[in-house]
Amino acid sequence: MFIIRTNSTCSNEKEYIFEQILGLFLGVPFLVRYTQDSDGISIEKEGEKGTIEIEDVFFDQFGKGISWLSEESLPKLPLQINTEDGLPIIYGNGKIEKQRDQVKIGLDIFGSCFFMLSRYEEVISTKRDAHGRFPANESLAFKEGFLTRPIVDDYVNLLWNQIQHLWPGATKKEHFFRANISCDVDNLLDKGVRFPGIIKRLAGDILHRKSIKQFWTSIYQFYKVSILQNLKHDPFNTFDFMMDVCESNGLKAAFYFIPKNNKLPIDGDYDIESEDVLVLMKRIISRGHEIGYHASYGSYMDVATTKAEVELLRQVYQKAGGDPKDIKGGRQHYLRWEPGVTELNWEAAGLKYDATLGYAEHVGFRCGTARDFKLYNVPNRKELALSERPLILMEGSLFLKKYQNLNYKEAETVANNLKEKCLRQSSNFNVLWHNSFFREPELFSLFKRICKI
Numbered sequence: 001m002f003i004i005r006t007n008s009t010c011s012n013e014k015e016y017i018f019e020q021i022l023g024l025f026l027g028v029p030f031l032v033r034y035t036q037d038s039d040g041i042s043i044e045k046e047g048e049k050g051t052i053e054i055e056d057v058f059f060d061q062f063g064k065g066i067s068w069l070s071e072e073s074l075p076k077l078p079l080q081i082n083t084e085d086g087l088p089i090i091y092g093n094g095k096i097e098k099q100r101d102q103v104k105i106g107l108d109i110f111g112s113c114f115f116m117l118s119r120y121e122e123v124i125s126t127k128r129d130a131h132g133r134f135p136a137n138e139s140l141a142f143k144e145g146f147l148t149r150p151i152v153d154d155y156v157n158l159l160w161n162q163i164q165h166l167w168p169g170a171t172k173k174e175h176f177f178r179a180n181i182s183c184d185v186d187n188l189l190d191k192g193v194r195f196p197g198i199i200k201r202l203a204g205d206i207l208h209r210k211s212i213k214q215f216w217t218s219i220y221q222f223y224k225v226s227i228l229q230n231l232k233h234d235p236f237n238t239f240d241f242m243m244d245v246c247e248s249n250g251l252k253a254a255f256y257f258i259p260k261n262n263k264l265p266i267d268g269d270y271d272i273e274s275e276d277v278l279v280l281m282k283r284i285i286s287r288g289h290e291i292g293y294h295a296s297y298g299s300y301m302d303v304a305t306t307k308a309e310v311e312l313l314r315q316v317y318q319k320a321g322g323d324p325k326d327i328k329g330g331r332q333h334y335l336r337w338e339p340g341v342t343e344l345n346w347e348a349a350g351l352k353y354d355a356t357l358g359y360a361e362h363v364g365f366r367c368g369t370a371r372d373f374k375l376y377n378v379p380n381r382k383e384l385a386l387s388e389r390p391l392i393l394m395e396g397s398l399f400l401k402k403y404q405n406l407n408y409k410e411a412e413t414v415a416n417n418l419k420e421k422c423l424r425q426s427s428n429f430n431v432l433w434h435n436s437f438f439r440e441p442e443l444f445s446l447f448k449r450i451c452k453i
Contacts, residue, residue: 001046002030006056007038009063013376014041016383017114020373025156027173041110043163050101050166054159057091058111069124069378075115079144082107087154088146090115096162103162109155116141116152116368117388118376119357122339131334132300136359139366147359148418152368153425175371175426179419179453180389181246182254182355183239184294184331187436188270188277190236193221214440236436239280241444243287249453254355255284255435256294256330259313267296267333272316281320291317293330293351300336306345329353329389331432335360340379347386355430358391361403363418366390370427392418393450394432395443408442415450 004018015032022030040060043052058073066072075090082094092108115121122134129135141147163170192201198218205215221233231237239255246253257277261267270277284291293313299305314324329351332342337356346354354375357366367373367390375384397403398411406414422429431450438444 002028003044003046004030004032004041005035005038005044006032006041007036007060007063008034010059012381012383013114013118014059014110016374016376017110017117019383020117021110021113021156021159024373025153025173025371026160028170045167045170048167050103052103052105052159052162052166054105054110055092055108056111057108058115068381069120071124074121074124075140077140077143079140085154087158088144088151090140090151098162098165101166103166105159105162107155107158109159113152113155113368114376117373118378119339119367120378123378131360132336132338133334133360134337134339136362136364136366139359141364141366141368142362147362147364147366148414148421150365150369150421150425150427152365153371153427157425177423177426177429177453179249179251179429179431179451180254180355181242181251181431181433181451182256182292182331183242183433183435184333185255185257185270185435186268186294186333187236188268188280189231190221190234190436191269193218193233193235235438238435238438239284241438242433242435242447243284243289245448245451246289247287249451251451251453252289254290254292254330256292256355257281257313258294258296258333259309259316260296262296262298264297272312277316278320281317281322285320285322291322291327292355293327295330295332295336297333297336300332300342300345301338303345303348307349310349310351327351329355329387331391332356335391335394340377343375343377343384343386347384351386353387353389355389355391355432357388358394358397358430358432360394360397363393363397363404363414365392370422370425370430372428389428389430391432392422392428392430395434395437395447408446412446412449415446419450 022028040056041054061073062068080089080094089107090112093106095106097104121140125138127135127138136142201218202215205211205218221235242253258268259272281291293310314327317327318324335356359366370390370392372387372389375386375388377384393415398406419429433447
């Protein structure tokens, strides 16, 4: 049993982050003891000699006149960098002093991890893009160059190394690498290979894509789908392909459906209660893959809409032969997420996990980790039952011109780099790939390689 000693400043936040780091990530038993004269955060191991003393900068400032959610409470830039491994120091300093029975860590591990997991900076910031999203380039991780580094996991590893230094017999929970492949079903069928959409598609092939090959491919698809009514050739009908690839790698895919499109083009083009959707859901269920919730564009600030959409999805899922209780999570459309608000909507709807928290415009570790963790509602200062499954890679982030605009080789290098980091941490490689994002044969091949374990 580990004993944590600290003062009672920010006790809710401290108990939350102790549970995430020590309980969930490391899996070690611990007790928290509050003492008025405690300076910093100390860790002892019951019945054994030794103490780890950890700097407390983030939480301690709120007992010294700094207001919760104030600009003053944010990290000071530029961040210090640990010269040994290049580890950015969000709060505190990079000094580590080791003695036989004592270790002093200048890095505020718990405060820094809380800052990243809770998305504290996003609640403070008023910066939003055209879709109401907190922009990646406004984040501390982007500004300080560690967005593609799982910094929370690195902090946890640093702490564990010091624990083992003092108590070599200590053991932690074993984690295993897992790839979570998900698909946001924004569009069921491709209007571009049907009339009149084919006219715009062919014009785009010539004028914008400047591809004769793609022009003839579009004509072939139009002939097969619209003339011969062979839906297997619909470019968006890639569900079986995705399931085949996942199954060949021992994976289960998650398909997130929009329950209500509100007759708006931005919310997809299908009716959740249509026969086409029921047939597809039955096929997904029969193959043992997951079906989840893809919240409509305007739902992210509206608890009533969220609850109604989840209820409708569960009704349709039951008609398809599934158990409504199996609808456990999903993702917001367009990755729209308002910290402090949206997570409360999801919890009120009875969902167990969210998979939204990644940036549309850049891949990486928005929360500083790829592990599942419990969300914390910063404005109300309470831990939620809702878990976050942070999004690490979305295919559109890699390829779209308005985002990273990479070519195939560059995209695969970036994807492999992220996968390798998740593999080294024995964490999760969480990928979003739309069924509608297989425009060229190279994308089929790249998806196969990304899913290869």
